[in-house]
Amino acid sequence: MTDRALAVVRAGALTTVQDRGRPGHAHLGVPRSGALDGPAAALANRLTGNPPDAAVLETTLDGCSLRPRSTVTVAVTGAPCPVAVDGRPAAWGAPVRVRAGSVLDVGAAFSGVRAYVAVSGGIAVEPVLGSRSTDLLSGLGPAPLTDGAVLPLGTPGEPHARVDAAPQPAPPDELVLRVTPGPRDDWFTPAAVRLLTSRAYHVSPASNRIGLRTTGPALERARRDELLSEGMVLGAVQVPPDGTPVVFLADHPTTGGYPVIAVVRPADLPAAAQARPGTPVRFVAVRPRRRLSGG
Amino acid sequence: MRVLRVGEDALLVEVSSGDEAQALHAELLRRRAEGSLPAGEIVPAARTVLLDGLSDPARLAAELTSLRLPPVSPYARETVEIPVRYDGPDLADVAAHWGVPAREVARVHAGTEFRVAFCGFAPGFGYLTGLPARYDVPRRATPRTAVPAGSVALAGPYTGVYPRSSPGGWQLIGTTDLVLWDHARVPAALLSPGTRVRFVPVTGSAA
Numbered sequence: 361m362t363d364r365a366l367a368v369v370r371a372g373a374l375t376t377v378q379d380r381g382r383p384g385h386a387h388l389g390v391p392r393s394g395a396l397d398g399p400a401a402a403l404a405n406r407l408t409g410n411p412p413d414a415a416v417l418e419t420t421l422d423g424c425s426l427r428p429r430s431t432v433t434v435a436v437t438g439a440p441c442p443v444a445v446d447g448r449p450a451a452w453g454a455p456v457r458v459r460a461g462s463v464l465d466v467g468a469a470f471s472g473v474r475a476y477v478a479v480s481g482g483i484a485v486e487p488v489l490g491s492r493s494t495d496l497l498s499g500l501g502p503a504p505l506t507d508g509a510v511l512p513l514g515t516p517g518e519p520h521a522r523v524d525a526a527p528q529p530a531p532p533d534e535l536v537l538r539v540t541p542g543p544r545d546d547w548f549t550p551a552a553v554r555l556l557t558s559r560a561y562h563v564s565p566a567s568n569r570i571g572l573r574t575t576g577p578a579l580e581r582a583r584r585d586e587l588l589s590e591g592m593v594l595g596a597v598q599v600p601p602d603g604t605p606v607v608f609l610a611d612h613p614t615t616g617g618y619p620v621i622a623v624v625r626p627a628d629l630p631a632a633a634q635a636r637p638g639t640p641v642r643f644v645a646v647r648p649r650r651r652l653s654g655g
Numbered sequence: 656m657r658v659l660r661v662g663e664d665a666l667l668v669e670v671s672s673g674d675e676a677q678a679l680h681a682e683l684l685r686r687r688a689e690g691s692l693p694a695g696e697i698v699p700a701a702r703t704v705l706l707d708g709l710s711d712p713a714r715l716a717a718e719l720t721s722l723r724l725p726p727v728s729p730y731a732r733e734t735v736e737i738p739v740r741y742d743g744p745d746l747a748d749v750a751a752h753w754g755v756p757a758r759e760v761a762r763v764h765a766g767t768e769f770r771v772a773f774c775g776f777a778p779g780f781g782y783l784t785g786l787p788a789r790y791d792v793p794r795r796a797t798p799r800t801a802v803p804a805g806s807v808a809l810a811g812p813y814t815g816v817y818p819r820s821s822p823g824g825w826q827l828i829g830t831t832d833l834v835l836w837d838h839a840r841v842p843a844a845l846l847s848p849g850t851r852v853r854f855v856p857v858t859g860s861a862a
Contacts, residue, residue: 386696386707388844389774488838498778499819500838543659543667589775589782591698591705593665615700615775623662648663648712 363429364513366479369463370425371505376494376569377483378476379415385489386614390500392594393493394610396569396633397474400438403526404478407435407455409518414482415492417505419475423466424505426477430460432513433480433520437528439472439634453528455520472531472634484514496569497611531634535563535641537607537624539597540648544587544619548599552579556597556605556621557643564604565637570613571598571606572632574641578603579621589615595624597643605643607632658716665707666716673701673772673784673812678724680704680773680848699773699848701782727849734851737816739765739807741856743827745795749809752792760828761856763790769814769852774844779818779836781846788812798824805831807854814854816846829854 368375378401381394395401395418405414417424423441428434433455436443443450444465450456458464466475485492485502494501505511545553561576579599592598596608598618607624609632622643624632635641656679659667670676680699683706686692692715695708709715741761743749750757769785786809794810799822802808806817808825815825818836835845846852 383695383708385778386698386705387774387848388778389776389780390778489843500778540660540662543661588701588703589773590667590700590703591696591707593661593705593707595662613775614698615773620661623665625663648660 364481364484364515365429366483366511366513367427367429368424368505368507368509368511369427371507371509372419372422372424374420375424375505376418376496377415377485377502377511378418378493379491380413381493381610382489382491382500386591389498389614390489391495391497391611391614393491393495393501395476396610397438397476397630399630400474400528401476401478403528404435404437404476405482407437407453407521407523407526408433408478408480409516409520410478410480410482411517414478414514415485416479417477417483419466419477421473422468423475424477425463425465427463428458428460428479428513430513432458433516434458434464435478435520436466436475437478437526438474438476439469439531441469441475442467453526454523471636473636474633479513480516480520481514484512495611497613529631531636532631532639535631535635535639536644537628537632537641538644538646539622539624541622541645542620545621547581547583547587547619548621549580549582552581553621555579557645559640559642561605561641561643563635563637563639563641567637569609569611571608572635573606574604576604579605581619587617587619589617592616592620593623595626595629596620597622597624609633656720656722658719660712660716661705661707664709664712665705666709666712666719668704668706668719670702674727675724676700676702676704677770677772677849678727681727682722682724684849700775701773732849732851734853735845736853736855737807737831737833738857739829739831739854740858741829743807743829745826746828749792749826749828753790764814764828765854765856769854771846771848771850771852772813773848774846777818777821779844779846780815781848781850781852783814783852784812786812786814792826794824795826798822802827803830805833805835807831
């Protein structure tokens with residue numbers, strides 16, 4: 361029988377379908393969405409022989425359990441966690457064969473936050489604007505997984521990768537985020553700009569796919585007037601009225617009315633996806649690699 | 656015009672008025688269409704246009720400072736007609752802000768030519784400009800927890816139509832049955848930046 365589908369035995373705290381998202385629609389108010397830890401999702405696809413844009417599952421802290429209806433190859437990457445098939449330990453970060461009807465259990469993360477589960481053929485829910493990603497801000501894409509849900513799988517292409525274990529970065533003990541100041545750093549006092557880069561912040565438990573929230577001293581504004589709504593980028597460090605910085609992640613709103621004091625380098629955001637609440641955050645000011653003439 | 660750096664590969668271009676932002680947006684779209692502006696996203700807003708996904712922001716920033724903006728052609732885009740029942744729960748409050756009888760709100764609003772200045776808040780939610788400044792209204796002091804889909808609403812200088820039910824603090828003046836956002840439709844969004852809009856008053860359930 362070739363029933364290409366995946367039954368959800370245990371959905372976990374928050375498990376969503378993610379691919380590379382739907383960039384290019386920000387002018388319509390559509391967030392980019394997509395896997396928060398892009399390199400981990402890409403590795404999971406590579407290990408299972410999927411193309412890089414195949415949809416995978418993104419779990420949050422406590423994993424999930426899945427029962428494929430046909431024999432598949434899976435790979436679990438991202439946050440290190442126990443992996444088991446029908447109760448027997450299996451490899452993390454490597455291709456694992458799961459027979460039709462067996463249960464794959466992705467356990468609670470030892471460290472980090474988000475594990476990625478790729479299944480050969482990819483999760484084949486109907487794409488919305490070219491992407492299968494769940495967007496938790498605007499509600500586009502499939503709903504987060506629920507116990508008992510059944511997800512369609514695509515047809516496997518390439519054979520899985522011939523590796524025993526692929527190297528992956530460890531989740532951060534300290535989250536170092538390189539930032540380029542601006543575009544609205546002039547809305548803050550010089551002291552606030554120094555404070556941002558003074559190691560005083562920690563990851564807040566209120567963080568989610570929309571933004572990495574922080575706890576720490578409030579950044580004081582030099583201007584009291586209201587900023588008119590303007591376009592927002594991935595990695596923008598927005599400062600709401602309470603003064604504590606929020607780093608915009610994949611499901612961030614496309615426009616916003618709070619000033620952006622700095623922008624995090626995109627290369628540093630996958631680590632932000634794996635930083636647990638309480639992790640120290642160090643914002644390090646760097647100059648853009650290419651400077652504007654005269655500025 | 657001010658060009659601000661946004662991270663490694665984006666620029667925020669700030670101008671002095673909403674009209675100028677719309678003209679800048681139209682010109683940037685024209686350049687992208689002709690192939691002279693490689694940009695992943697061009698996102699207009701109230702007084703700015705964000706250019707994201709740029710390969711050489713420094714060079715583009717230098718070019719932008721010498722940009723001359725042609726005025727926006729009023730005939731450049733199609734007009735979307737939105738049938739509306741002017742039956743919103745805040746109609747009387749808006750009439751009071753405007754200092755006119757309630758029926759006059761519908762006449763003024765339906766007699767205005769709007770343009771989508773920018774989108775945001777939710778997929779397909781357009782911020783429409785066109786009403787003279789004397790008709791600006793504040794947001795409601797207490798936002799509603801659920802504004803029904805199809806609500807036609809005012810806040811500040813803007814008119815908007817809620818594409819789906821969501822919390823909101825705008826003043827509700829009417830209702831439309833038109834579907835503003837349908838991701839199975841091409842295009843999914845009925846309104847995009849630059850679209851011209853007219854509201855057509857209807858009565859009963861035909862909106």
